[in-house]
Amino acid sequence: MAENQPAPGKPRVLVARRVPPNVAARAREMFDAIVTETDMDADTALRVIREERIAGLFSGPKVKFTAAHAAAMPDGLKVIANPGAGFDHMDVEAAKARGIVVTNAPDVVTDCTADLALMLILNASRRAREYDRVMREGWRKPYGMPDLLGLRPSGKTLGIVGMGRIGQAVAQRARGFGMRILYNNRRRLSPELEQGAEYVADLHDLLRRSEILSLHLPASAGTGTLMTRERFALLPQGAVFVNTARGSLVDEDALIEALKSGQLFAAGLDVFRKEPDFDTRLAELPNVFLTPHVASATVDTRDAMGFRTLDNIAGVLSGRGAIDPV
Numbered sequence: 593m594a595e596n597q598p599a600p601g602k603p604r605v606l607v608a609r610r611v612p613p614n615v616a617a618r619a620r621e622m623f624d625a626i627v628t629e630t631d632m633d634a635d636t637a638l639r640v641i642r643e644e645r646i647a648g649l650f651s652g653p654k655v656k657f658t659a660a661h662a663a664a665m666p667d668g669l670k671v672i673a674n675p676g677a678g679f680d681h682m683d684v685e686a687a688k689a690r691g692i693v694v695t696n697a698p699d700v701v702t703d704c705t706a707d708l709a710l711m712l713i714l715n716a717s718r719r720a721r722e723y724d725r726v727m728r729e730g731w732r733k734p735y736g737m738p739d740l741l742g743l744r745p746s747g748k749t750l751g752i753v754g755m756g757r758i759g760q761a762v763a764q765r766a767r768g769f770g771m772r773i774l775y776n777n778r779r780r781l782s783p784e785l786e787q788g789a790e791y792v793a794d795l796h797d798l799l800r801r802s803e804i805l806s807l808h809l810p811a812s813a814g815t816g817t818l819m820t821r822e823r824f825a826l827l828p829q830g831a832v833f834v835n836t837a838r839g840s841l842v843d844e845d846a847l848i849e850a851l852k853s854g855q856l857f858a859a860g861l862d863v864f865r866k867e868p869d870f871d872t873r874l875a876e877l878p879n880v881f882l883t884p885h886v887a888s889a890t891v892d893t894r895d896a897m898g899f900r901t902l903d904n905i906a907g908v909l910s911g912r913g914a915i916d917p918v
């Protein structure tokens with residue numbers, strides 16, 4: 593762990609996960625910051641918070657704070673700031689009950705997450721994994737008209753579950769590819785936000801009509817497993833399934849069965865029930881395109897996430913209030 597010298601007048605902040613150099617530099621400018629060099633878990637973060645009299649925490653998915661951690665927080669800790677959209681890794685209510693403000697950083701991850709969802713839709717539909725393997729194995733055998741055929745995304749019906757910021761950004765991109773958009777959401781959007789997308793209030797109706805399905809809803813205790821065996825069976829035969837939201841939304845046994853049986857033509861997955869030690873049976877299937885939870889992993893977006901997180905901490909510690917309280 594690299595430690596800054598305390599700067600008089602600046603609040604003590606712990607950056608408990610590794611961050612890009614620009615974010616580390618800004619953290620040290622804005623605060624009397626301890627910037628970790630290895631990603632901390634919840635126990636380590638709590639110990640440093642207590643020992644170093646930390647007022648603001650820059651957290652991350654490995655810092656899985658439970659109610660017990662929240663109970664052990666010192667009164668001096670005022671804010672736990674998460675750098676992504678999701679905060680399902682921690683017990684938010686328990687922290688709030690201790691008077692700690694919890695924040696996330698939703699806007700800044702929207703474009704990159706939507707880009708990656710499109711990347712997964714295209715790569716899964718167009719068999720990118722198999723084409724890439726053929727080339728790396730030296731090709732040599734010609735492919736003719738009936739061979740190695742994918743699915744054409746244009747003209748297909750894309751079902752979006754969760755039409756928040758990311759869902760809307762996926763719809764905007766998919767329109768450019770000539771897809772027809774359906775969406776399921778807790779509430780219907782205004783026509784300006786719908787941009788021609790059709791609201792389908794019943795999830796099962798949406799599933800029956802979605803030739804490509806992409807998940808963009810937050811995972812919470814209330815959501816549980818959205819994609820069960822029964823729900824995969826509702827999709828049209830040969831559908832494409834994409835998940836950039838959370839692995840906990842999906843029954844992965846049911847997903848693997850659907851991929852093997854041909855109920856699904858292909859899947860594109862960035863998130864898994866267990867990360868990073870995901871179910872490697874998925875990697876044995878040729879019709880799955882896999883990425884290791886990297887939707888927000890661009891230079892620009894990771895900097896923006898870090899800066900927004902620091903701004904949230906500064907908002908709380910200065911008394912102005914958080915920009916993104918959850």
Ligand code: 8YV
Pocket residue numbers: 652653674675676677678679701887888
């Ligand atoms: C990563 C994300 O978790 O925004 C989210 O919810 O899943 C991602 O951005 C990132 O590591 C943020 O902590």
